[in-house]
Amino acid sequence: MLLTYIIKRILWTIPFLFAVSIVAFALIQAPPGDYLTTFAATLAQSGDMVDQERLEALRTRYGLDQPFIVQYWKWISGVLVGDFGISFEWQQPVSNLIWERMALSLCLAVSTLLFTWAVAFPIGIYSAVRKYSIGDYVVTTIGFLGLAMPNFLLALVLMYIGVVYFGADVGGLFSPEYQTAPWSWAKVVDLGKHIWIPVVILGTSSSAALIRIMRANLLDELNKPYVTTARAKGLSEFRLLLKYPVRLALNPFVSTIGWAFPQLISGAVITAFVLSLPTAGPLLLQALLAQDMYLAGAFILLLCTLTVVGMLVSDILLALLDPRIRYR
Amino acid sequence: MNVPPKLDLTSLSRRLALGSAVALLAMASSAMAVEYSEAPALADLVVEGKLPPVAERLPTNPEVVTPIESIGTYGGQLRYGLRGSSDHNNILRMVGPQGLVRWSPDYIDVIPNVAESFEVNDDATVFTFHLRDGMKWSDGEPFTADDILFNMQDLVFNADFAPTPPRYMANGEPAKVEKVDDTTVTFTFAAPYGDFLAELASPLGQHPVLYAKHYCSQFLPQYNDQIDELVAANNASDWQNLYLAKCGDIEIPARWGNAERPTLDPWVAVEPYTGGAVRVVMGRNPYFWQVDPEGNQLPYIDELVSPIAQDVESLILDAIGGRIDFQIRHLDAAANRPVLAENREAGGYEFVEASPPGGVNMIINLNLTHKDPELRELFNKKDFRVALSLGMDRQAIIDTALLGDGQPWQQGPFEDHPNYHEKISTQYLDFDQAEANRLLDGIGLDKRGPDGMRLLPSGRPLKFQVDVIPTLQPEQVDMLELIEQYWAEIGVDMDVNALERTFFYERTSNSNDHDAAVWGGQASWVPGEIPQQLVPVHHDSRWGIPWSRWYNTGGAEGEEPPASVKERMKLYDQARATVDPEKRRAIIHQIADIAAEEFEVMGVSKAVPTYGVTKANLMNVPESMPSSWYYPTPAPTMLTTWYWAK
Numbered sequence: 001m002l003l004t005y006i007i008k009r010i011l012w013t014i015p016f017l018f019a020v021s022i023v024a025f026a027l028i029q030a031p032p033g034d035y036l037t038t039f040a041a042t043l044a045q046s047g048d049m050v051d052q053e054r055l056e057a058l059r060t061r062y063g064l065d066q067p068f069i070v071q072y073w074k075w076i077s078g079v080l081v082g083d084f085g086i087s088f089e090w091q092q093p094v095s096n097l098i099w100e101r102m103a104l105s106l107c108l109a110v111s112t113l114l115f116t117w118a119v120a121f122p123i124g125i126y127s128a129v130r131k132y133s134i135g136d137y138v139v140t141t142i143g144f145l146g147l148a149m150p151n152f153l154l155a156l157v158l159m160y161i162g163v164v165y166f167g168a169d170v171g172g173l174f175s176p177e178y179q180t181a182p183w184s185w186a187k188v189v190d191l192g193k194h195i196w197i198p199v200v201i202l203g204t205s206s207s208a209a210l211i212r213i214m215r216a217n218l219l220d221e222l223n224k225p226y227v228t229t230a231r232a233k234g235l236s237e238f239r240l241l242l243k244y245p246v247r248l249a250l251n252p253f254v255s256t257i258g259w260a261f262p263q264l265i266s267g268a269v270i271t272a273f274v275l276s277l278p279t280a281g282p283l284l285l286q287a288l289l290a291q292d293m294y295l296a297g298a299f300i301l302l303l304c305t306l307t308v309v310g311m312l313v314s315d316i317l318l319a320l321l322d323p324r325i326r327y328r
Numbered sequence: 329m330n331v332p333p334k335l336d337l338t339s340l341s342r343r344l345a346l347g348s349a350v351a352l353l354a355m356a357s358s359a360m361a362v363e364y365s366e367a368p369a370l371a372d373l374v375v376e377g378k379l380p381p382v383a384e385r386l387p388t389n390p391e392v393v394t395p396i397e398s399i400g401t402y403g404g405q406l407r408y409g410l411r412g413s414s415d416h417n418n419i420l421r422m423v424g425p426q427g428l429v430r431w432s433p434d435y436i437d438v439i440p441n442v443a444e445s446f447e448v449n450d451d452a453t454v455f456t457f458h459l460r461d462g463m464k465w466s467d468g469e470p471f472t473a474d475d476i477l478f479n480m481q482d483l484v485f486n487a488d489f490a491p492t493p494p495r496y497m498a499n500g501e502p503a504k505v506e507k508v509d510d511t512t513v514t515f516t517f518a519a520p521y522g523d524f525l526a527e528l529a530s531p532l533g534q535h536p537v538l539y540a541k542h543y544c545s546q547f548l549p550q551y552n553d554q555i556d557e558l559v560a561a562n563n564a565s566d567w568q569n570l571y572l573a574k575c576g577d578i579e580i581p582a583r584w585g586n587a588e589r590p591t592l593d594p595w596v597a598v599e600p601y602t603g604g605a606v607r608v609v610m611g612r613n614p615y616f617w618q619v620d621p622e623g624n625q626l627p628y629i630d631e632l633v634s635p636i637a638q639d640v641e642s643l644i645l646d647a648i649g650g651r652i653d654f655q656i657r658h659l660d661a662a663a664n665r666p667v668l669a670e671n672r673e674a675g676g677y678e679f680v681e682a683s684p685p686g687g688v689n690m691i692i693n694l695n696l697t698h699k700d701p702e703l704r705e706l707f708n709k710k711d712f713r714v715a716l717s718l719g720m721d722r723q724a725i726i727d728t729a730l731l732g733d734g735q736p737w738q739q740g741p742f743e744d745h746p747n748y749h750e751k752i753s754t755q756y757l758d759f760d761q762a763e764a765n766r767l768l769d770g771i772g773l774d775k776r777g778p779d780g781m782r783l784l785p786s787g788r789p790l791k792f793q794v795d796v797i798p799t800l801q802p803e804q805v806d807m808l809e810l811i812e813q814y815w816a817e818i819g820v821d822m823d824v825n826a827l828e829r830t831f832f833y834e835r836t837s838n839s840n841d842h843d844a845a846v847w848g849g850q851a852s853w854v855p856g857e858i859p860q861q862l863v864p865v866h867h868d869s870r871w872g873i874p875w876s877r878w879y880n881t882g883g884a885e886g887e888e889p890p891a892s893v894k895e896r897m898k899l900y901d902q903a904r905a906t907v908d909p910e911k912r913r914a915i916i917h918q919i920a921d922i923a924a925e926e927f928e929v930m931g932v933s934k935a936v937p938t939y940g941v942t943k944a945n946l947m948n949v950p951e952s953m954p955s956s957w958y959y960p961t962p963a964p965t966m967l968t969t970w971y972w973a974k
Contacts, residue, residue, distance in 0.1 A: 101604055
């Protein structure tokens with residue numbers, strides 16, 4: 001039963017990804033002009049000038065003067081055999097540029113997700129069980145603040161405090177000496193020392209949201225007759241809480257995996273931009289702004305794939321956790 | 329902190345510059361007797377046997393550069409910030425375009441650079457360059473006339489690689505490049521071409537010495553039989569892509585993306601500028617060909633280190649945190665000045681001035697080739713343009729939108745520049761709405777609609793839009809909004825049309841769909857710079873796009889311009905052919921006379937100097953330097969002589 005469900009889901013992702021690739025490509029092409037007009041405009045902004053003849057020659061070389069469908073075919077036929085094309089801006093194969101950044105993005109997203117759970121789970125339970133206590137009010141206030149404050153603003157404020165009061169640079173994921181070093185155990189430790197800042201910044205709003213959801217769900221359950229029955233039968237309060245109502249209230253936690261991945265990666269773009277993190281977000285944004293379409297296309301396609309995989313994982317987990325979903 | 333007074337390079341007179349050039353030559357000959365010295369790190373490598381001694385690394389006649397303040401000491405990093413995307417020209421401006429020739433620090437004369445000297449024949453058709461004997465690429469291989477031939481014949485004139493830039497052609501024919509001996513090369517043109525030296529001095533004119541033959545030739549099919557395997561092994565799409573990825577080109581990021589590529593630059597890539605890089609480090613070139621008067625090999629500074637900030641705001645934070653040693657680009661927007669000024673102490677920096685040699689920061693171009701016949705007819709009436717110019721209170725606009733920083737100005741170089749032309753810069757600057765109304769009434773715009781705005785002779789309301797890119801210079805929008813109010817007072821209905829930048833390009837330069845547009849109008853009309861506001865020959869001449877297309881395609885496309893424009897195009901070609909600076913200036917002034925008489929474009933305020941930051945103990949940095957892409961700021965101020973005070 002579960003197996004056919006999974007296979008069906010996987011088969012469905014194929015036409016979905018195909019549609020996504022067309023939409024992504026069309027969106028990248030939608031703004032007026034192309035990579036080369038943007039290139040000329042960016043240089044003009046800094047007072048530089050471009051050789052007009054070279055631009056025209058490059059336009060022909062890159063095939064930017066060809067119709068949409070021809071360009072799309074050129075791209076997607078390469079992607080199917082693992083060739084993501086060349087980044088116009090960097091003259092490098094796209095595949096050389098994206099993998100390390102995607103890996104760091106994924107690492108950041110997973111860490112943030114774990115952080116969010118670690119914070120939201122106990123606090124959510126606490127504020128539901130001790131409803132309207134001082135602790136609940138404090139947590140609620142902090143939660144609402146976290147929800148209301150945009151991540152990038154928090155990042156800017158933290159950076160400003162870091163620079164002005166501590167003379168420290170809070171941007172980046174590595175110390176200067178590890179930035180270009182090959183991967184080693186020391187580099188991983190260094191990553192651990194830096195990653196908590198973006199994790200906290202990115203995690204605040206989703207933790208706040210999860211706390212609210214956990215609290216609301218649990219409050220619904222706590223007044224149900226089975227809880228009273230269990231309590232009357234002398235089950236310890238702790239065991240009772242964790243075994244029944246919390247388990248039911250867990251559904252939103254699991255379903256967050258599906259939407260947390262895309263949200264963490266796309267929502268992290270501006271924060272990563274501000275903090276100069278070497279993740280996928282800033283490079284994606286640059287590629288979009290520069291209309292470097294093969295690079296942007298590869299990122300979008302991969303992000304969509306990640307989202308689809310995240311959804312699949314969360315659906316499977318939900319199905320395991322809650323039998324009602326399987327039989328529907 | 330006690331800092332010695334700095335010389336103001338821009339105030340150097342021309343004679344002084346020439347005088348110091350003579351002194352420089354005298355010292356060059358005496359330098360041969362001098363024992364050369366080098367950076368400690370390089371000396372260590374020599375001891376270890378990893379590098380030949382400094383005297384063998386330098387050419388027999390290295391260029392002797394006299395620092396503006398003092399002889400320096402070796403060591404240290406120079407930190408400046410890069411923007412995440414398309415900021416390769418920032419590196420170019422710091423490392424410098426090491427072409428055959430370069431601009432003098434005051435941006436008036438072209439002086440030898442990679443070439444030791446040059447000669448031009450009387451009719452400016454033959455240019456002879458003498459290279460430095462024994463000069464080497466950054467990997468120690470000799471640099472000779474063969475490299476120039478390789479650059480020109482195998483790349484610049486190779487249509488399979490890229491079209492030949494008009495810079496290397498005269499009369500439509502490419503230059504003939506010949507090797508006389510290992511250190512002498514001649515460029516022969518089919519017609520006189522006086523601007524050629526200035527073209528070579530611009531950052532776009534480095535092609536003759538850009539690529540090292542011994543390295544880059546392996547990526548060309550005519551030198552490498554196995555090119556297809558190499559293309560495949562590097563995941564490249566074709567040999568052109570592979571070539572650009574490995575050897576770069578003047579204006580693409582890949583130029584700084586390969587640490588293996590030999591160059592003639594003072595600093596070479598150590599941590600290259602590639603997609604996803606978080607910083608770029610350029611280390612010293614052990615074979616660099618300049619020394620100071622005491623025979624110390626330049627540059628003094630070990631490394632250029634540039635963290636890549638995704639966002640300009642975080643560059644400002646870096647500057648006030650003291651993590652930037654020198655930077656003008658990105659920081660010099662007027663809006664940043666208060667925050668930079670406030671944190672001078674904390675960041676340990678001083679301001680450095682970048683002053684444009686002339687022109688305005690916003691020039692208004694009415695589209696004289698408008699697709700609508702009625703508007704086109706109106707825009708082509710000089711009285712209409714004069715009325716618009718008289719109809720705005722420039723001083724009030726300067727006081728409000730530019731915080732008082734400026735002076736009413738139409739266009740062209742400033743009073744202290746040799747190319748200054750009084751009439752074109754200062755005519756019609758008065759604020760005289762009565763006269764403006766009289767002029768407008770006199771050209772058939774005397775009827776008004778119910779809202780008080782003037783009607784065109786056909787009865788249609790007179791209304792047009794001025795296109796502007798708000799992100800380019802935010803002040804432009806503020807200025808235009810004030811102008812909109814002034815023009816409404818004389819019954820002219822103008823709207824400010826803020827556009828995204830690529831859309832702006834598409835609408836104006838490509839399809840000529842605009843009513844009017846504004847653009848930066850900094851200009852000094854020196855050779856090598858395109859005087860696009862005097863004569864429409866460039867896609868930034870938004871007052872006559874079809875005319876410029878006509879000029880650039882030899883009459884095949886676009887639209888034939890009127891006689892006065894054609895006359896200026898002819899004169900412009902003459903100016904480009906003229907080698908004598910005085911004669912060239914006379915021709916440019918002839919063009920300016922005609923342009924002043926026609927009064928096609930109008931400015932508001934002089935382009936004022938902008939301010940970047942420089943660390944207080946960074947020495948030999950001039951307090952003020954010319955600001956121009958063609959110069960390009962700050963390279964000709966000789967970053968090789970900058971050093972850290974101990």
